[in-house]
Amino acid sequence: MKAGRPTAPCLFLYLPGYSTDIMNHTTFLLVPNFRVETFTIEQLELLTHVLQDHHVNGVKFTAAGRLRVAxxxxxxxxxxxxxxxPLANGPVTDWITTIQSCPGKEGCRYGTRNGEELAARIEAIILPVPPPAKIKIGIAGCSMCCTEPYVRDIGLLAEQKGWKLIFGGNAAGRPRIGDTIAEGLRDDEVIELVQRCLTVYVHHAKPKMRTARFMEYFGVEAFHRKLFDEDIGDTNA
Ligand code: SF4
Structure with missing residues (x-):
């Protein structure tokens, strides 16, 4: 068995229930449909047994909240x-590159809301067409912003009055602070507005254009007008 870092570029396959990176011609990286923010002792035992049975050593809980078996x-x-x-705990979503949610009020004394439920509902969103580029999502349970929602394509920040939705952030070589789209949102309103933001983005962005560059190209005011005042067409397939 060979192990090592994935060779670039990786071929990324989404299969029912899990995805794989081909590391080279003989070894693979498995990403089960399992987000690791919370799991039970029974799940941990199952994971340990499966990995031991197959003599797998290259396992990692990633910063994006995924399990990678290399x-x-x-x-x-x-x-x-x-x-x-049996560990699968969410839909297989092919339009999200990463989604991170902090423990929120369930597991952190500063948290005011639970982001994990919201993450699961966002993962279930169906887009009218695939996005032109990566979508990274950060959900934070308080203003400490441990999941960095201001520099994610979609950021959600829990406040006393509700969720703040941020769109168009980026933490890469051309960083951009995302724009606040709305505040004081309930969970249902977040889902509806995230779907609308993404619908405008997928219909108007150029190929390979990330949300940060899209907001600069499309204009923040025009984006708001489109979101709240105009017909945006079908929001799902
Ligand atoms: S963002 Fe706030 S609630 Fe979430 S882990 Fe950090 S301190 Fe806790």
Whole structure:
């Protein structure tokens, strides 16, 4: 069994229940449909047994809240994926690159709202067409912003009066603070408005244009007008 870092560019496949990066011609990286913010002792035991049974050492809980099992061969891939299926805890979403939510009020004394439920509902959103570029999402349970919502494509920040929705942030080489789209939102309103933001973005952005560059290109005021005053067309498939 070979292990190591993925060679670039990786071929990223989304399969029912899990995704894989081909690391090279003989080894694979498995990303089960399992977000790791919270899990039970039973889930942890299952995970340990499966990995021990297959002599897997390259496991990582990523900053994006995912489990990555590295350095497995093609024959092991399907067997391990099936064995880890009981851990699956969300829809397989192919339009989100990463989604991070902090423990929120369930697990942090500063938290005022629970972002994990919201994350699951956002993952279930269906877009009218695929986004032209990566979508990274950060959900923070308080103004400490541990998941950095101001520099994510979509940021959600819990406040006493409700959720603040931020759109168009980026933390990469051309960083951009996202624009506040609305405040004081209830969970249902967040889902509806995230869907509208993404619908405007996917219909008007150029190929490969991230949300940060899109907001500069489209204009913040025009984006607000489109969101709140104009017909944006179908919001899902
Ligand atoms: S953002 Fe706030 S609620 Fe979330 S982990 Fe950080 S301090 Fe806790």
């Amino acid at each position: 350095g497995i061969d093609r024959q092991q891939l399907d067997v391990i994926a099936e064995a880890l299926q």
